[in-house]
Amino acid sequence: MQREFSDIVITGLAAITAAGVGLEPLRETLARDACRLTPVPEEVAGEPGHLWGKADGFRATDFIPPLKARKFDRCSLFAVVAAGMALKDAGLDPALLDRTRIGIVLGCGFGGVANSEEFLRGWSTGGSDGLVPMLFPNTVPNAAASNASIEHGLKGPNVTHVQRLCSAESALLMARRFLEEDRADIIITGGVDEINPVILRGFRSMGQLRRFGASFGEGAGLLVLEKGDHAARRGAAIRAGLGAVRTVGLLPRGHEAEGIDRLLGRPGEPSLVSLSGTADELAPLTGRLPAVPLLSPGRLLGRSLAMGGSAMVSLLLSLPAGKHGLHLAASPEGPYYAVDFLGGDPVQS
Amino acid sequence: MIAKKIAITGLGIFCGAGKDVPSFTGALLTGASAIGPVDLFDVTPFPSRIGAQVRGYDPLDHFDRRAAARLSRTDQFAMIAAGEALTASGARGHYSPYDMGVSMGSGAAGMFQGEEWLKESLRGDKPHPALLRGILPDRSATAIAAGYNLAGYQGSVTTACSSSSTSIGWGADLIATGRVKAVLCGGADSLSRLTFAGFNSLRVVDPAPCSPFSLGRQGISLGEGAAFMMLEEEDEARRRGATILGHILGYAVAGEAYHMTAPEPTGAEAARVMADAAGRAGIAVDRIGWVNAHGTGTPLNDAVESKAMRLVFGERADKVPLVSTKALTGHCLGAAGAIEAVATLIALRRGIIPQTLNFRGIDPECDLDYGHAGPRQSDAGVAMSNSFAFGGNITSLVLSKA
Numbered sequence: 001m002q003r004e005f006s007d008i009v010i011t012g013l014a015a016i017t018a019a020g021v022g023l024e025p026l027r028e029t030l031a032r033d034a035c036r037l038t039p040v041p042e043e044v045a046g047e048p049g050h051l052w053g054k055a056d057g058f059r060a061t062d063f064i065p066p067l068k069a070r071k072f073d074r075c076s077l078f079a080v081v082a083a084g085m086a087l088k089d090a091g092l093d094p095a096l097l098d099r100t101r102i103g104i105v106l107g108c109g110f111g112g113v114a115n116s117e118e119f120l121r122g123w124s125t126g127g128s129d130g131l132v133p134m135l136f137p138n139t140v141p142n143a144a145a146s147n148a149s150i151e152h153g154l155k156g157p158n159v160t161h162v163q164r165l166c167s168a169e170s171a172l173l174m175a176r177r178f179l180e181e182d183r184a185d186i187i188i189t190g191g192v193d194e195i196n197p198v199i200l201r202g203f204r205s206m207g208q209l210r211r212f213g214a215s216f217g218e219g220a221g222l223l224v225l226e227k228g229d230h231a232a233r234r235g236a237a238i239r240a241g242l243g244a245v246r247t248v249g250l251l252p253r254g255h256e257a258e259g260i261d262r263l264l265g266r267p268g269e270p271s272l273v274s275l276s277g278t279a280d281e282l283a284p285l286t287g288r289l290p291a292v293p294l295l296s297p298g299r300l301l302g303r304s305l306a307m308g309g310s311a312m313v314s315l316l317l318s319l320p321a322g323k324h325g326l327h328l329a330a331s332p333e334g335p336y337y338a339v340d341f342l343g344g345d346p347v348q349s
Numbered sequence: 350m351i352a353k354k355i356a357i358t359g360l361g362i363f364c365g366a367g368k369d370v371p372s373f374t375g376a377l378l379t380g381a382s383a384i385g386p387v388d389l390f391d392v393t394p395f396p397s398r399i400g401a402q403v404r405g406y407d408p409l410d411h412f413d414r415r416a417a418a419r420l421s422r423t424d425q426f427a428m429i430a431a432g433e434a435l436t437a438s439g440a441r442g443h444y445s446p447y448d449m450g451v452s453m454g455s456g457a458a459g460m461f462q463g464e465e466w467l468k469e470s471l472r473g474d475k476p477h478p479a480l481l482r483g484i485l486p487d488r489s490a491t492a493i494a495a496g497y498n499l500a501g502y503q504g505s506v507t508t509a510c511s512s513s514s515t516s517i518g519w520g521a522d523l524i525a526t527g528r529v530k531a532v533l534c535g536g537a538d539s540l541s542r543l544t545f546a547g548f549n550s551l552r553v554v555d556p557a558p559c560s561p562f563s564l565g566r567q568g569i570s571l572g573e574g575a576a577f578m579m580l581e582e583e584d585e586a587r588r589r590g591a592t593i594l595g596h597i598l599g600y601a602v603a604g605e606a607y608h609m610t611a612p613e614p615t616g617a618e619a620a621r622v623m624a625d626a627a628g629r630a631g632i633a634v635d636r637i638g639w640v641n642a643h644g645t646g647t648p649l650n651d652a653v654e655s656k657a658m659r660l661v662f663g664e665r666a667d668k669v670p671l672v673s674t675k676a677l678t679g680h681c682l683g684a685a686g687a688i689e690a691v692a693t694l695i696a697l698r699r700g701i702i703p704q705t706l707n708f709r710g711i712d713p714e715c716d717l718d719y720g721h722a723g724p725r726q727s728d729a730g731v732a733m734s735n736s737f738a739f740g741g742n743i744t745s746l747v748l749s750k751a
Contacts, residue, residue, distance in 0.1 A: 133550040136551060140507070202481050205478045249500050
């Protein structure tokens with residue numbers, strides 16, 4: 001038994017990505033190393049030659065009644081549906097549990113931007129008569145997590161993080177701490193994000209369409225974190241153990257090595273490393289990686305601010321039982337994250 | 350309960366009611382409200398044309414031209430208030446940059462500049478790309494981390510109106526876990542057309558200065574600004590000779606899971622979070638001398654928060670003032686929790702309970718002591734600060750004076 005990984009475990013996963021809806025399309029994509037990026041319509045990008053990771057296979061009305069679905073923004077639709085899938089994967093029915101002990105802590109990227117643009121467009125074109133009040137509540141980035149909490153009755157801690165390309169990892173760090181502090185027994189965490197024409201117009205305006213805005217993706221990648229003893233008591237199937245979550249905020253010039261040392265912690269022996277954000281471009285980090293297979297789900301599915309969620313789900317889908325996995329995430333200007341996982345049930349390892 | 354004692358060693362604030370701690374303290378003590386006409390953008394189409402705008406603000410008083418152009422109005426407020434807290438703490442130079450961090454609460458962020466981009470874009474013009482630089486809520490934290498060389502942690506919580514209360518609680522956690530030794534935590538937000546039009550479209554903005562807990566109140570008055578606290582583990586802070594201003598004793602955070610904009614009507618969910626915060630602070634609710642309310646001035650919020658008080662404090666509820674400083678500062682959204690936490694600590698240290706301004710009459714649904722009559726002397730050592738938000742996100746902080 002590896003105590004370091006048994007206190008907090010992962011008992012459920014969910015993914016909605018450019019690969020499709022659910023874990024199996026993602027697993028197949030990873031196994032085949034198949035790129036799911038598709039061309040961005042020229043009228044959307046304003047020029048030809050761009051790709052994106054649009055979750056075109058996702059139809060909200062397959063899961064949510066159309067009238068209800070209309071009131072959500074796209075990020076909220078991803079979050080509501082993926083949270084339901086994650087709970088189901090974990091074998092959890094909140095109605096049968098103390099709802100105050102189930103929380104949701106998500107990373108979110110561009111959530112709320114589309115509603116904000118549409119709301120303001122109404123104002124710009126029609127003045128106060130052009131305002132659509134229904135759009136306004138979902139202009140906040142926490143709409144996704146909050147709508148998911150409302151739909152699934154999750155009354156535990158509810159927080160949303162946005163921090164560059166490490167939004168999901170920021171959420172994971174908090175979720176882990178909340179379980180350690182006994183603020184909850186179960187927390188759904190990970191990332192949710194959307195890509196849409198207004199965001200691409202913004203990237204284009206900033207000259208980032210071929211740099212950080214290239215091949216942006218969307219969807220949700222969620223993990224159900226659970227206190228190990230809680231999971232054991234209910235006989236849950238355990239997908240992995242969660243080890244340390246390390247972070248540094250930025251790498252000051254001339255002091256990068258100290259930051260990378262803090263990030264990587266004590267030398268471990270991961271069997272598989274997943275890279276998220278710009279971790280694959282960070283020379284001080286890539287130069288220190290062990291000679292093991294590297295997983296870069298963003299290359300296949302698209303990059304997003306909260307892509308760490310789907311990257312961590314990808315790692316856990318690929319990590320054999322008993323093997324150590326390392327997830328690394330980085331953003332230009334920081335922050336940087338390193339997360340340790342152990343595949344399978346740590347108690348059996 | 351946070352095992353380590355989390356000390357507050359520096360404060361910073363920049364808002365309509367005061368552009369630093371001394372001027373804000375003066376406004377808090379005298380009840381000098383910042384709510385007045387808004388001229389940051391055109392508000393003539395709205396029934397309410399007032400707010401607590403930061404007036405007389407010239408970025409070049411604080412930044413050189415190049416830096417000012419790179420920072421949104423919100424980022425600038427954040428940098429100014431964070432800088433004041435950092436300087437006041439004297440922590441700089443005592444820790445490795447990797448042992449210092451920033452925990453930020455954000456709201457509309459750089460939307461004010463983003464709106465300019467959208468407006469010009471819709472006109473068919475080519476807007477300046479820098480207008481989008483601060484559009485995401487994380488930009489202020491990145492600017493603070495880089496600007497003040499805080500390399501240990503960089504994070505932004507964005508839960509609408511409870512963002513910066515949560516960021517302070519989370520900052521305390523970052524210290525408690527030993528992840529960093531000193532963390533600047535707080536929040537910033539600026540007025541924007543989005544929030545001004547949005548709240549007006551929901552008909553929750555009062556045409557007159559907001560009057561929390563009063564009869565005939567019609568809603569909020571919007572505001573803007575930033576506030577920060579420097580948190581350190583107390584023993585470390587004492588070792589370096591820091592002045593301890595107070596403590597973060599504990600906090601609680603939860604989702605009501607009820608409705609995106611309406612609070613759970615019985616107050617039970619809010620009461621649960623308030624009681625949990627006291628429990629996590631390791632104190633009986635009897636020790637809480639007064640509560641800095643979320644107190645927006647909307648008919649529903651104020652009634653529900655009053656019910657929650659009765660559930661938490663029972664028969665003692667009548668003796669625990671529930672005051673709102675929003676009639677002083679306006680509702681500063683992503684910065685509200687931090688501004689109110691700073692106001693709470695200042696009031697505790699000054700031995701007063703602030704006044705809830707703009708009393709219009711007694712509302713039978715609000716039957717507690719709201720401090721409408723004026724500020725009063727108090728020997729309370731501990732107070733609670735509540736923040737409720739869109740999405741049912743609730744955070745309660747428990748603070749004490751040193």
